[in-house]
Amino acid sequence: TQLLEQSPQFLSIQEGENLTVYCNSSSVFSSLQWYRQEPGEGPVLLVTVVTGGEVKKLKRLTFQFGDARKDSSLHITAAQPGDTGLYLCAGPVQAGTALIFGKGTTLSVSS
Amino acid sequence: ETGVTQSPTHLIKTRGQQVTLRCSSQSGHNTVSWYQQALGQGPQFIFQYYREEENGRGNFPPRFSGLQFPNYSSELNVNALELDDSALYLCASSLGGGPYEQYFGPGTRLTVT
Numbered sequence: 001t002q003l004l005e006q007s008p009q010f011l012s013i014q015e016g017e018n019l020t021v022y023c024n025s026s027s028v029f030s031s032l033q034w035y036r037q038e039p040g041e042g043p044v045l046l047v048t049v050v051t052g053g054e055v056k057k058l059k060r061l062t063f064q065f066g067d068a069r070k071d072s073s074l075h076i077t078a079a080q081p082g083d084t085g086l087y088l089c090a091g092p093v094q095a096g097t098a099l100i101f102g103k104g105t106t107l108s109v110s111s
Numbered sequence: 112e113t114g115v116t117q118s119p120t121h122l123i124k125t126r127g128q129q130v131t132l133r134c135s136s137q138s139g140h141n142t143v144s145w146y147q148q149a150l151g152q153g154p155q156f157i158f159q160y161y162r163e164e165e166n167g168r169g170n171f172p173p174r175f176s177g178l179q180f181p182n183y184s185s186e187l188n189v190n191a192l193e194l195d196d197s198a199l200y201l202c203a204s205s206l207g208g209g210p211y212e213q214y215f216g217p218g219t220r221l222t223v224t
Binding site for chain 1: 115144146151152153154155156159161166167169201203208209210212213214215216217218
């Protein structure tokens with residue numbers, strides 16, 4: 001069974017700090033997607049990483065896909081209160097149509 | 112471009128009742144996937160509809176069923192509601208059947224008492 005484990009589960013930091021959240025699996029994924037979900041809303045796609053070792057940047061957010069395509073990380077530089085939310089990683093099930101999601105990391109950034 | 116919309120926003124039902132949730136996909140998208148998100152969890156895949164046919168199903172019992180219409184909007188029906196069905200139900204649209212990048216609606220919060 002493919003599983004995605006995210007850590008940490010909760011993160012509470014001050015504005016301006018840097019942070020990294022992780023998404024790990026024992027299975028190889030053809031790609032991984034990162035979403036952010038705010039309370040009362042559906043998840044919003046941030047990025048898709050496809051190639052092992054790939055690094056993608058979205059303003060202050062840096063996403064990396066592990067060389068073996070079993071893990072990914074999201075690094076936020078100089079966090080802002082607007083970064084607050086639930087960060088979810090998701091990957092396609094092998095030979096299927098489903099996306100499986102991790103349980104997410106809840107980030108709280110206070111000013 | 113119109114985003115994904117869902118109705119209703121909130122719903123309270125009694126155990127044993129039936130419920131229908133509705134979703135309009137983003138314009139240009141022909142695939143709708145439904146997810147259940149329990150509190151503190153990530154979304155769990157229920158099923159996907161592509162061109163009006165079920166195109167994959169997660170580990171959910173048959174009392175969870177769905178439909179997709181010619182305009183690609185979709186319904187999720189749940190029969191014989193149980194307390195554990197209380198969750199946020201998310202609809203996501205995409206282009207092309209498969210586990211591709213999903214564009215989510217705001218969800219329907221279902222409470223079963």
